[in-house]
Amino acid sequence: MKKTEINSTEVARLAGVSRSTVSRVINNYSNVPSKTRDKVLTAIKELNYFPNASAQMLAGKKSRTIGLFMVSSGEIAVDVLTNMMIVSVIESASDLDYYVLTFIIRNTEDEAMINNVREVFYQRRIDGGIFIGTKHDEPFVEELIAQGFIIGVFDQEHTEKAVPNRVVANFNNDSGMKQAIAYLLGLGHRQIGLINGDRSRLSGIKKYEGFYEAMKQQGLAINPSWILDGDFTEQAGYEAMKRLLQGTEPLPTALIAANDSVAFGAIRALREQGLNVPEHMSIIGFDDHVLSEKHNPPLTTVRVDFKQLFKELMQMVIKQIEEQSDTIREIKYDCTLVIRESCRRLD
Amino acid sequence: MKKTEINSTEVARLAGVSRSTVSRVINNYSNVPSKTRDKVLTAIKELNYFPNASAQMLAGKKSRTIGLFMVSSGEIAVDVLTNMMIVSVIESASDLDYYVLTFIIRNTEDEAMINNVREVFYQRRIDGGIFIGTKHDEPFVEELIAQGFIIGVFDQEHTEKAVPNRVVANFNNDSGMKQAIAYLLGLGHRQIGLINGDRSRLSGIKKYEGFYEAMKQQGLAINPSWILDGDFTEQAGYEAMKRLLQGTEPLPTALIAANDSVAFGAIRALREQGLNVPEHMSIIGFDDHVLSEKHNPPLTTVRVDFKQLFKELMQMVIKQIEEQSDTIREIKYDCTLVIRESCRRLD
DNA sequence: CTGAAAGCGCTTACAG
DNA sequence: CTGAAAGCGCTTACAG
Numbered sequence: 001m002k003k004t005e006i007n008s009t010e011v012a013r014l015a016g017v018s019r020s021t022v023s024r025v026i027n028n029y030s031n032v033p034s035k036t037r038d039k040v041l042t043a044i045k046e047l048n049y050f051p052n053a054s055a056q057m058l059a060g061k062k063s064r065t066i067g068l069f070m071v072s073s074g075e076i077a078v079d080v081l082t083n084m085m086i087v088s089v090i091e092s093a094s095d096l097d098y099y100v101l102t103f104i105i106r107n108t109e110d111e112a113m114i115n116n117v118r119e120v121f122y123q124r125r126i127d128g129g130i131f132i133g134t135k136h137d138e139p140f141v142e143e144l145i146a147q148g149f150i151i152g153v154f155d156q157e158h159t160e161k162a163v164p165n166r167v168v169a170n171f172n173n174d175s176g177m178k179q180a181i182a183y184l185l186g187l188g189h190r191q192i193g194l195i196n197g198d199r200s201r202l203s204g205i206k207k208y209e210g211f212y213e214a215m216k217q218q219g220l221a222i223n224p225s226w227i228l229d230g231d232f233t234e235q236a237g238y239e240a241m242k243r244l245l246q247g248t249e250p251l252p253t254a255l256i257a258a259n260d261s262v263a264f265g266a267i268r269a270l271r272e273q274g275l276n277v278p279e280h281m282s283i284i285g286f287d288d289h290v291l292s293e294k295h296n297p298p299l300t301t302v303r304v305d306f307k308q309l310f311k312e313l314m315q316m317v318i319k320q321i322e323e324q325s326d327t328i329r330e331i332k333y334d335c336t337l338v339i340r341e342s343c344r345r346l347d
Numbered sequence: 348m349k350k351t352e353i354n355s356t357e358v359a360r361l362a363g364v365s366r367s368t369v370s371r372v373i374n375n376y377s378n379v380p381s382k383t384r385d386k387v388l389t390a391i392k393e394l395n396y397f398p399n400a401s402a403q404m405l406a407g408k409k410s411r412t413i414g415l416f417m418v419s420s421g422e423i424a425v426d427v428l429t430n431m432m433i434v435s436v437i438e439s440a441s442d443l444d445y446y447v448l449t450f451i452i453r454n455t456e457d458e459a460m461i462n463n464v465r466e467v468f469y470q471r472r473i474d475g476g477i478f479i480g481t482k483h484d485e486p487f488v489e490e491l492i493a494q495g496f497i498i499g500v501f502d503q504e505h506t507e508k509a510v511p512n513r514v515v516a517n518f519n520n521d522s523g524m525k526q527a528i529a530y531l532l533g534l535g536h537r538q539i540g541l542i543n544g545d546r547s548r549l550s551g552i553k554k555y556e557g558f559y560e561a562m563k564q565q566g567l568a569i570n571p572s573w574i575l576d577g578d579f580t581e582q583a584g585y586e587a588m589k590r591l592l593q594g595t596e597p598l599p600t601a602l603i604a605a606n607d608s609v610a611f612g613a614i615r616a617l618r619e620q621g622l623n624v625p626e627h628m629s630i631i632g633f634d635d636h637v638l639s640e641k642h643n644p645p646l647t648t649v650r651v652d653f654k655q656l657f658k659e660l661m662q663m664v665i666k667q668i669e670e671q672s673d674t675i676r677e678i679k680y681d682c683t684l685v686i687r688e689s690c691r692r693l694d
Numbered sequence: 695c696t697g698a699a700a701g702c703g704c705t706t707a708c709a710g
Numbered sequence: 711c712t713g714a715a716a717g718c719g720c721t722t723a724c725a726g
Contacts, residue, residue: 007719018697023721031695050469054404055719058702063401065448083430090449099448099472101412102437122397125446296643354703365713370705378711402703405718 006049015043026051057124065099066317067126069117071133073106081261081289085132085306092311096318101126105133114140121149127321128152130313135200152317154309155202167320168330169313173203173286176302177210178217179337180256180284183300185218188346189254189282193226195240195266197258204232207258207286225249230262237265245273251281253346260285260292260301263342267295282343286335298340309333353396362390373398404471412446413664414473416464418455418480428608428636432479432653439658443665448473452480461487468496474668475499477660482547499664501656502549514667515677516660520550520633523649524557525564526684527603527631530647532565535693536601536629540573542587542613544605551579554605554633572596577609584612592620598628600693607632607639607648610689614642629690633682645687656680 008019015022017040024032025040032040043049057063068089072082090100101120105113120126121144128150131141136156145151145166152167184192194211197204215222225247228240237257244251257263263285267277277283277297285292288303309331316329359366364387371379372387379387390396404410415436419429437447448467452460467473468491475497478488483503492498492513499514531539541558544551562569572594575587584604591598604610610632614624624630624644632639635650656678663676 005719009719019720020697020699020722021695024696027721033695036695048469050466052405052719053470053472054401054410055702056721057401058399058405058704058719059721060702061721083434086434087430087451091451094451099450099467101446101448103446104434104438104441119397120446122395123400125400291638291641294638294641352703356703366704367706367713367715368711371712374705380711383711399703402718403705405703405720406705407718408705 006047008049008051011040011043011047011049014047015039062127062321063099063125064097065101065126066093066314067117067120067129068100068102069105069129069131069134070103071105071108071131081287081306082133084290085310088307088310089130089132089314092314093318096315098314098318108134108138108140118144121147128317130154130310130317133201136202136205150317150320152313154313157202162328162330164320164324164326164328167313167316169309169316170332171203171304171309172332172334173206174210174213176286176304176335176337177207177256178214179335180302181211181214181218181220183337183339184254184256184282184284184343185220187254187282187343190220191223191226191250191252191254192220193223193228193244193252193255195228195230195237195255195257195262197262198231201232204258211256223249223252226252226255230258232259232261234261234265234268237262238269239265241266241269245269245275254282254284254343256284257286259287260289260299263299263301264291264295267342277342278344284337284343288338293340295342297342300340300342301338302335303338304335305333353394355396355398358387358390358394358396361394362386409474409668410446410472411444412448412473413440413661414464414467414476415447415449416452416476416478416481417450418452418478418482428634428653429480431637432657435654435657436477436479436661439661440665443662445661445665455481455485455487465491468494475664477501477657477664480548483549483552497664497667499660501660504549509675509677511667511671511673511675514660514663516656516663517679518550518651518656519679519681520553521557521560523633523651523682523684524554524603525561526682527649528558528561528565528567530684530686531601531603531629531631531690532567534601534629534690536690537567538570538573538597538599538601539567540570540575540591540599540602542575542577542584542602542604542609544609545578548579551605558603570596570599573599573602577605579606579608581608581612581615584609585616586612588613588616592616592622601629601631601690603631604633606634607636607646610646610648611638611642614689624689625691631684631690635685640687642689644689647687647689648685649682650685651682652680 008022012019012022017036021036022040025037070086086102093100107113130152132154134141148165150165154169156168157170196208199205199208228244230236230240257266263283267283270277270281275281285299285301288301292299292301312331320329355366355369359369364383368383369387372384417433433449440447454460477499479501481488495512497512501516503515504517543555546552546555575591577583577587604613610630614630617624617628622628632646632648635648639646639648659678667676
């Protein structure tokens with residue numbers, strides 16, 4: 001296998017220069033005359049030489065690698081949305097000539113697993129990391145930030161602890177909620193319910209709060225029995241809707257789900273009771289999941305541009321790695337209502 | 348940021364031993380008395396020390412990193428299946444305590460891009476690689492294998508060039524074709540068509556050949572105008588079906604698509620002409636795509652277990668990395684017909 | 695413009 | 711059982 005690992009000494013010998021010069025050529029130093037440069041380049045090509053990455057890093061170069069940490073219990077490989085996020089991150093890193101080391105954190109309570117995460121940073125395998133799916137307050141993430149590692153977070157807001165090495169990207173969920181409610185109002189709905197997402201996540205809290213506020217601003221009464229607990233899964237949507245249907249209260253005419261998966265589950269529960277969407281209840285989701293358009297009925301939803309968001313998050317993280325500036329980097333993306341066929345006009 | 352990088356010297360000092368001993372503890376040498384070991388372990392914990400990965404690698408350790416190279420032009424982040432494969436690979440590596448560095452190769456003709464792939468190997472950033480989506484004969488992959496790098500390939504068969512550092516995983520597409528045709532026969536179909544996949548890929552060839560052979564074995568005539576060219580995309584299925592519908596020949600009563608996406612496209616084209624599945628034509632796909640079950644009608648398809656296949660491929664690659672044995676590692680997974688509602692019994 | 699040499703932080707024969 | 715020292719393959723001040 002490894003007959004003759006080619007190193008800079010061999011290149012230097014073939015080119016008739018010192019290893020210092022070979023290194024200068026590789027690193028594009030300006031003070032190498034083009035004649036020398038050419039000799040070295042020719043030797044490099046001839047020997048098919050690539051500098052050993054470990055040696056370069058040990059001598060002080062960056063790894064050009066970003067860690068992507070994805071919190072997700074269970075069978076993640078089945079979740080379309082999660083996968084899409086992973087690939088978005090990889091693609092945008094690759095555009096900037098960075099590598100991505102990906103991790104799935106199945107359980108944030110598992111000390112051994114969390115230690116693996118820490119390890120990757122302290123080992124200097126990566127220049128920075130991006131966390132997706134963490135709770136709003138995750139001690140090990142805070143610890144890494146406190147240690148000075150450059151970390152990009154999604155769905156987190158710690159304005160009181162803004163530091164240059166904490167890079168932040170969020171969606172403006174308030175805006176999404178307002179659009180959804182405005183649209184429903186336009187259709188004549190006044191009795192509107194909500195299935196909550198995971199409220200240990202920022203977006204879960206924000207959607208909940210956004211709903212309350214938007215309803216209040218519009219002067220609409222909130223019926224507490226129409227506010228259902230849940231998380232961000234199809235199953236949670238299904239169960240929440242079942243609970244709602246089993247209650248004795250009258251049903252809302254419209255309902256907003258914390259995301260599209262939740263909406264799918266809710267619609268499934270309705271259908272099991274012989275109720276149809278939008279005839280018997282109007283439903284709005286969040287995210288614009290790949291399946292939403294193909295869903296029956298096509299789901300009206302608040303679209304959120306994950307691809308663009310992660311691209312920009314990655315760009316900011318890399319910028320901070322390369323510039324180490326004092327800038328606080330933070331973005332908030334707006335979202336847009338996509339009207340399809342899961343809501344009806346009330347007569 | 349980097350105030351005091353902790354290194355083995357500091358651990359050694361705190362523990363009152365030499366760096367050699369620290370290293371022995373970290374690497375689990377047997378000849379360290381437990382008393383010494385404990386002192387060192389305590390110091391490591393107290394200093395929150397993690398050995399620098401580059402230094403370890405430079406001194407001869409493996410990187411414990413596998414490269415995952417995914418050939419896919421265009422907007423890969425949108426393709427459910429591709430994403431699922433990526434995550435499967437990451438998860439199975441992680442189970443074995445390996446890291447995965449993922450690359451998207453958008454264009455195998457792009458020399459710069461291919462050079463990035465080469466680079467990662469020669470730089471020793473990875474201990475081995477897995478390629479998905481390459482053509483059956485891809486010069487740069489062959490070159491890397493010839494160089495002795497340990498490489499896992501999917502959907503490739505080079506029995507004449509079997510070497511221990513080429514690890515191979517395939518599906519038995521012949522078997523799938525036979526099952527599909529047997530089922531259609533059972534329903535009374537004798538006029539069966541095929542939309543081909545990408546025939547620069549092994550599975551494209553194998554499905555085509557498997558179809559021919561199975562038809563022949565069953566004594567069924569093959570109508571050349573029912574054999575449509577295509578690739579593995581929805582669009583190709585749509586276009587192939589359109590061509591078929593525009594022809595003057597009578598239509599087949601059933602058609603097998605190279606994969607489920609192709610089947611979706613074909614069904615869309617049929618529907619545009621007011622033709623329904625399975626009333627007007629029976630359709631069978633391949634893969635059991637996440638959407639197939641939810642499709643209208645639910646798609647009958649040949650299921651293939653990507654998750655399991657990639658898990659085993661990863662295990663074999665890692666085994667070869669760690670054992671460097673002369674074993675030829677190769678697996679072939681069977682596939683299974685999943686009957687849903689896209690085929691009907693002929694009267 | 696360029697080479698000799700120190701240094702990055704480990705591992706591991708070698709010697710005791 | 712354990713330490714001193716060489717070596718892994720680079721980069722980069724330093725000196726000329």
